[in-house]
Amino acid sequence: MSRRGNKGALPAPARWRTWAVSLVFVVAAVVLAWRGFSLQILDYGFLTKRAREQHIQTLDISANRGAIVDRNGKPLALSAPTETVWAVPSALLKAKSEKLASVADKLELSTRVLKKKLKAHSGSQFYYLKRQLSPFKANQIRSLNAPGVFFKRVYKRFYPVGPAAAQVLGLTNIDGKGLSGVERAANKTLAGTPGKRRVVTNRLGDVVNDLGGFDSPKSGQKVKLTIDARIQTVAYRALKKAVDKQQASNGAVVVLNPNNGRILALASVPSFNPNNRSSITSDALRMRPATDVMEPGSSIKPILISGALNEDVWSLSKRIETRGYWRLNSQLTIHDTHNYGTEGIARILKKSSNIGAAHIGLDMGARKVWQNYRDFGFGQKTSVNFPGQRAGTLRPFTQWNKIETATASYGYGVGVTPLQLARAYAAIANNGMLPSLKLFTGHGGQVHTPARRVVSQQTAMTMRRLLHGVVKEGGTAERARLAHYDVAGKTGTARLVKGSKHTKSAHRANFIGMAPAADPELVTLVMVENPAKGTYYGGTVAAPVFKRVMRQALHIMNVAPSPVTLAANDGETVKVAG
Numbered sequence: 001m002s003r004r005g006n007k008g009a010l011p012a013p014a015r016w017r018t019w020a021v022s023l024v025f026v027v028a029a030v031v032l033a034w035r036g037f038s039l040q041i042l043d044y045g046f047l048t049k050r051a052r053e054q055h056i057q058t059l060d061i062s063a064n065r066g067a068i069v070d071r072n073g074k075p076l077a078l079s080a081p082t083e084t085v086w087a088v089p090s091a092l093l094k095a096k097s098e099k100l101a102s103v104a105d106k107l108e109l110s111t112r113v114l115k116k117k118l119k120a121h122s123g124s125q126f127y128y129l130k131r132q133l134s135p136f137k138a139n140q141i142r143s144l145n146a147p148g149v150f151f152k153r154v155y156k157r158f159y160p161v162g163p164a165a166a167q168v169l170g171l172t173n174i175d176g177k178g179l180s181g182v183e184r185a186a187n188k189t190l191a192g193t194p195g196k197r198r199v200v201t202n203r204l205g206d207v208v209n210d211l212g213g214f215d216s217p218k219s220g221q222k223v224k225l226t227i228d229a230r231i232q233t234v235a236y237r238a239l240k241k242a243v244d245k246q247q248a249s250n251g252a253v254v255v256l257n258p259n260n261g262r263i264l265a266l267a268s269v270p271s272f273n274p275n276n277r278s279s280i281t282s283d284a285l286r287m288r289p290a291t292d293v294m295e296p297g298s299s300i301k302p303i304l305i306s307g308a309l310n311e312d313v314w315s316l317s318k319r320i321e322t323r324g325y326w327r328l329n330s331q332l333t334i335h336d337t338h339n340y341g342t343e344g345i346a347r348i349l350k351k352s353s354n355i356g357a358a359h360i361g362l363d364m365g366a367r368k369v370w371q372n373y374r375d376f377g378f379g380q381k382t383s384v385n386f387p388g389q390r391a392g393t394l395r396p397f398t399q400w401n402k403i404e405t406a407t408a409s410y411g412y413g414v415g416v417t418p419l420q421l422a423r424a425y426a427a428i429a430n431n432g433m434l435p436s437l438k439l440f441t442g443h444g445g446q447v448h449t450p451a452r453r454v455v456s457q458q459t460a461m462t463m464r465r466l467l468h469g470v471v472k473e474g475g476t477a478e479r480a481r482l483a484h485y486d487v488a489g490k491t492g493t494a495r496l497v498k499g500s501k502h503t504k505s506a507h508r509a510n511f512i513g514m515a516p517a518a519d520p521e522l523v524t525l526v527m528v529e530n531p532a533k534g535t536y537y538g539g540t541v542a543a544p545v546f547k548r549v550m551r552q553a554l555h556i557m558n559v560a561p562s563p564v565t566l567a568a569n570d571g572e573t574v575k576v577a578g
Contacts, residue, residue: 062154063192065176066220068169068183070229071262071441077169077183079155079176083138085129089118091148099146103129106141131174132156157183161229163271164236167287168227170387171274180285182223184387186440192220226262226441231255231553235267238548239526243269246531246541252288252418253545254525255553258426258514261435261451263384264522264553266290266419289418290382290389294527296421297411298352299492299510299538300373303424304361304409305345306463307372310455313364316462319344322355332403334358334410349466350475352491354410361409362402369405370397375454376424376434378416383436383448392416411494412502422525425512428467429520432460464488468517480513480543482551484561488520489513489546491538496530506530511542515550516562524550 068077085107092100093115104114107130121127129149133141138151157172159165170181178187195217235253243251255265272284286292308314324339340351348356361369373379379394393415400408407413416424419437427434432455436448455463467488471477476491492510495502509528514520526542526549535541 062152062176063194063217064155064219065157065172065192066190066222068186068190068223068225070225070227070232071264072228073224074229075160076165076225076227076229077157077159079157081135082132082154082156083135084131084152084154085133085138085141086150086152087118087127087129087146088125088148088150089121089127092146093118093122095147099144102144103141103146103149106137106144157274159274161233162275163273164233164267165227165229166271166274167268167285168225168232168266169274171277171280180387181287182225182386182439185385186223189223190220193218224441226264226438227266228264228556230556231549232265232267234552234556235265235524235549236269236271238545239267239528240269240271242528242541242545245533246528247533248528248541249530250283250286250288250292251526251528251545252292253527253549254289254418254422254523255549256422256426256437256523258429258435258520258523261383261423261426261437261448262441263437263439264557265549266439287386287388288527289422289525290384290386291417293390293392293415293417294508294529295412295414295494295497296416297492297494297508297510297538298354298357299421299490299512300411300414300416301349301352301357301409302428302463302467302490303373303376303378304357304364304369305349305466306428306455306459307368307375308360308364309345309462310459311364311368311372313368314345314360316345320356320359322353324355326355326358328358328402328406332406334406346466346469349490350469350472352470352476357410358406361405366397366400366405369408370394370400373408373414376427377420378414378424380420382417382419382423384419384439386439389419390417392420411492418525418527421510421512422523425514425525426523427454428460428463429514429523430460431457464514464517464520467513471513476537476539477511477513477543479539480511480546482515482547482554485515485550485554485559486517486562487513487515487550488517489543491543493536493538507536509536509538509541511538511546513543513546513550515554516559518562521557521559522550522553524553 065079067075069075100114101111104111107114132154141149142151155176159169168181170183171179172183173179178184178190235255239251239253251269253265253267256263266287266289268286268288270284272279319342321342322336322340325333325335327333334355336353336355340347340353343353343356373394379392381389381391404413423434423437430451432453433451434454435451438448467490468486469475470490471480471487477489480487480489489512494508495504496506496508498506507530509531512525514523524546526545528541531541
């Protein structure tokens with residue numbers, strides 16, 4: 001019975017099979033354990049080294065920095081492709097001596113110096129051999145096939161107009177970041193976005209695998225300025241010639257369109273060649289029209305008189321007796337160059353009488369003088385977005401006594417930048433409307449506040465007529481006259497401060513003028529500081545520079561000559577250039 005019941009049962013497996021399967025598992029476990037022990041313990045150092053030699057990197061791909069162009073699209077700053085050569089020092093040191101010598105020769109180094117530099121960085125996987133090489137020189141090094149030497153495309157900045165606009169445009173560092181001037185002010189617009197590439201590299205820096213994920217670089221955007229490269233060059237050359245001739249410390253020129261506030265030139269001397277950085281000094285980096293604060297001297301008088309006429313404090317018919325000096329009090333005696341006798345406003349301007357200006361200022365009072373200067377933009381930064389721009393100095397009128405009020409009336413105790421002063425004159429040229437200054441235009445241009453009225457149109461027209469008299473025969477600015485254009489303007493000669501006092505041995509010469517006087521298209525300011533040779537007056541130092549600049553600038557801007565007027569000559573009517 002039991003035999004029939006066990007008939008369908010399977011036979012028990014042989015014991016050897018059980019042992020065989022168990023042995024396989026044991027052997028596998030031992031192999032895995034040994035492999036784990038080998039990787040974790042015996043080969044740890046080797047594998048760690050290999051892991052360090054091969055790793056994932058994200059490589060930056062340089063973006064082309066946007067160009068800076070003038071109002072006509074002429075390049076003022078642009079980027080050209082160059083190559084940076086770098087090395088893994090330990091790999092290059094293993095090169096044959098003749099190959100290492102060839103690399104050193106192309107880098108313009110001795111073999112000894114190159115070896116010293118490489119040994120000093122032998123623990124690093126990255127060392128710059130030379131940055132911003134021309135493609136030609138980079139290819140010479142590439143052809144050597146030296147071990148551990150690699151190349152990266154980068155861009156170098158070039159400035160076609162050289163020293164003429166160096167301070168306006170500014171500089172970038174070797175990595176392409178704006179450091180000063182427009183390069184800094186518009187850095188975000190110009191910079192662009194670098195590209196990215198994920199790769200696996202070995203210890204020598206060789207790419208052994210591309211992981212994809214390539215992001216192409218985005219070039220920076222172009223920035224267009226209101227500057228005219230032709231006028232900028234003319235202004236710089238005329239200023240440099242005068243500074244050199246007069247052996248002056250420095251100088252500045254501003255040229256602007258008073259009708260829209262667009263700046264056509266901003267020149268500074270001394271300057272530097274931005275394409276050769278060995279010429280750079282801290283003094284040459286200063287963009288003086290925006291950063292230098294100066295006492296304007298007599299060039300402030302038209303601003304004072306504009307306010308006096310506009311407020312009906314003084315009239316054209318009012319006269320004063322000057323006598324050549326005026327003792328205001330025991331602390332201040334005001335002098336004129338000569339005894340001009342009885343003066344009205346026209347003669348006060350034409351002869352630049354300090355006594356006359358002081359009488360006008362004191363009649364206005366400290367509050368009105370201060371407010372008038374404030375209305376014309378003194379004590380405030382202009383709308384130009386320029387790094388380092390200063391607001392000047394205009395102390396509260398509550399701190400002014402009679403002496404401060406009198407001296408402020410002829411340009412002492414008040415500090416302005418050349419840009420501020422040029423803008424103030426632009427209001428007179430623009431029929432009483434103070435323009436918002438502009439340096440950027442087109443794409444990247446800024447939103448500016450509209451022009452605002454500071455004096456009436458009638459006052460501005462009267463001032464232009466009076467300032468035209470300054471340039472006529474007998475005025476202080478005869479040397480600013482142009483053959484075919486009526487000019488209106490004012491000289492300024494101010495003593496410089498040495499220590500805490502004004503000195504008689506150092507001066508600043510200014511001239512600010514506009515043309516054509518009836519309807520000005522251009523306003524130009526010239527400042528020359530501390531002329532050491534010859535005279536130092538605004539009319540003899542700065543006015544001739546104005547003449548040279550304006551003569552060419554008016555032609556470049558296609559400004560029509562002043563209208564021809566009619567004059568009687570022995571009963572005949574003849575045409576005379578205005």
